[in-house]
Amino acid sequence: MIRTRFAPSPTGFLHIGGARTALFSWAYAQRHNGQFILRIEDTDLERSTQQSVDSILEAMTWLGLGVDEGPFYQTLRMDRYKQVIDELLNKQLAYHCYCSKEELDQMREEQKAQGLKPKYDQRCLHNPVAKPGVAPVVRFKTPRGGSVVWQDLVKGRIEVSNAELDDLIIARSDGTPTYNFCVVVDDWDMQITHIIRGDDHVNNTPRQINILQALNADVPIYAHVPMILRDDGQKMSKRTDAVSVMQYKNMGILPQALLNYLARLCWGHGDDEIFSLEQFIQWFDMDNVSTSPARFDIKKLFWVNAQHIKQTANQDLERLVLEAWQNQDTDYSKTVLNKVAELTHIKLVDILEIVKPRADNINALAFECGYFYHKIEVNAEDATKYLTEDGLRILDQFAHSIAAVNNWELAEIKQLIKDFCKLYNLKMPELGMPLRLKLCGVKETPSFDAVIYTLGKSEVLQRLNCK
Ligand code: GLU
Numbered sequence: 001m002i003r004t005r006f007a008p009s010p011t012g013f014l015h016i017g018g019a020r021t022a023l024f025s026w027a028y029a030q031r032h033n034g035q036f037i038l039r040i041e042d043t044d045l046e047r048s049t050q051q052s053v054d055s056i057l058e059a060m061t062w063l064g065l066g067v068d069e070g071p072f073y074q075t076l077r078m079d080r081y082k083q084v085i086d087e088l089l090n091k092q093l094a095y096h097c098y099c100s101k102e103e104l105d106q107m108r109e110e111q112k113a114q115g116l117k118p119k120y121d122q123r124c125l126h127n128p129v130a131k132p133g134v135a136p137v138v139r140f141k142t143p144r145g146g147s148v149v150w151q152d153l154v155k156g157r158i159e160v161s162n163a164e165l166d167d168l169i170i171a172r173s174d175g176t177p178t179y180n181f182c183v184v185v186d187d188w189d190m191q192i193t194h195i196i197r198g199d200d201h202v203n204n205t206p207r208q209i210n211i212l213q214a215l216n217a218d219v220p221i222y223a224h225v226p227m228i229l230r231d232d233g234q235k236m237s238k239r240t241d242a243v244s245v246m247q248y249k250n251m252g253i254l255p256q257a258l259l260n261y262l263a264r265l266c267w268g269h270g271d272d273e274i275f276s277l278e279q280f281i282q283w284f285d286m287d288n289v290s291t292s293p294a295r296f297d298i299k300k301l302f303w304v305n306a307q308h309i310k311q312t313a314n315q316d317l318e319r320l321v322l323e324a325w326q327n328q329d330t331d332y333s334k335t336v337l338n339k340v341a342e343l344t345h346i347k348l349v350d351i352l353e354i355v356k357p358r359a360d361n362i363n364a365l366a367f368e369c370g371y372f373y374h375k376i377e378v379n380a381e382d383a384t385k386y387l388t389e390d391g392l393r394i395l396d397q398f399a400h401s402i403a404a405v406n407n408w409e410l411a412e413i414k415q416l417i418k419d420f421c422k423l424y425n426l427k428m429p430e431l432g433m434p435l436r437l438k439l440c441g442v443k444e445t446p447s448f449d450a451v452i453y454t455l456g457k458s459e460v461l462q463r464l465n466c467k
Contacts, residue, residue, distance in 0.1 A: 057071065
């Protein structure tokens with residue numbers, strides 16, 4: 001059975017690149033009826049925080065990337081790491097090293113002076129001298145000669161000569177295991193078959209494969225996916241870019257849109273731009289993952305989001321819009337929420353039907369729905385320009401026409417508007433501008449026949465002050 005994992009270090013929130021890696025690992029498991037495991041790599045006690053763990057879990061839930069097993073926490077597996085370290089020491093596949101920092105520095109300087117690549121010279125392997133009072137580190141005995149080769153599912157064949165690799169420290173002098181070692185033991189114990197991760201980990205892979213082989217463990221298949229950069233090709237930065245997944249939620253991005261965008265950013269299926277998660281699972285393969293770094297384009301993300309908003313059922317959008325108002329917690333949003341409860345004849349699902357082609361995020365959608373319940377205060381400039389004496393006279397006459405409508409149908413209202421403009425020799429905007437401002441408080445709304453129809457007769461007349 002195919003088993004993949006996502007293994008974030010909880011040293012910050014879940015970022016865009018992490019979400020992409022999680023998505024690919026999750027989708028690969030789904031695609032092959034496999035299992036997806038979540039592992040929290042929290043051994044770096046200084047940088048790991050519970051807050052980061054919580055925010056990663058929150059983001060995974062929001063994205064809808066459910067796990068089959070986990071989360072597992074490395075800090076809860078210390079005994080197991082220790083056991084494997086002892087096993088390697090017993091089998092002489094690892095050894096104690098007593099070298100002090102000064103000794104190692106000197107070794108490095110001498111090697112550099114001789115034009116050699118600095119590397120531990122294995123003096124404690126060949127000539128172990130326990131130093132009283134010095135707690136040793138444990139080093140892994142990297143095979144001499146030969147090389148590590150793997151067929152990366154994204155990057156193709158990769159070969160690294162063992163001569164390039166140091167005898168890496170797998171346990172510090174206080175006994176705590178190091179990063180690469182924990183990853184290996186976990187991937188082994190958790191029977192991970194496919195490791196899909198960012199290509200910033202390519203350098204770790206030969207080290208990890210050597211340890212796996214020393215443990216007689218099956219070596220998983222690796223797929224190193226390229227980094228996601230800013231649109232100017234620079235690395236994304238926490239300070240200047242929205243890198244946290246949850247920031248996108250706050251911007252009104254739908255999780256399915258973010259996943260669609262991230263999938264498409266690093267992978268392709270012909271010309272398909274907009275797809276559901278179900279489609280993605282069916283189509284996803286490693287052959288079509290791009291090999292070069294991707295560039296994050298926020299405008300494109302909003303475009304993808306707009307397409308998903310259009311495809312989302314009005315009932316689901318209703319829930320999101322209500323949630324957006326609740327989260328805004330402003331006087332305006334509170335009033336809107338009260339009016340939603342009060343004006344029961346104005347159905348949010350009906351409003352959504354007409355406003356959803358206009359919004360590229362949920363906050364904008366909430367804005368567009370809001371003025372149906374409570375008109376926005378007209379700004380002074382628009383008032384002076386459009387709510388002139390002439391404008392108001394037109395609206396007054398229009399209100400009389402509206403008052404006379406018996407059959408409240410969209411077609412009827414459309415016809416009335418046409419007849420009204422003809423009768424008073426008006427161009428559409430001459431009626432439309434003051435009308436929109438008076439009804440909604442803004443100049444841009446969906447077509448005003450639909451707005452009038454949705455608001456209902458009494459609400460229209462009340463807003464036109466001519467009940
Ligand atoms: N904990 C590592 C990270 O957050 C991932 C390790 C791995 O996928 O092997 O970058």
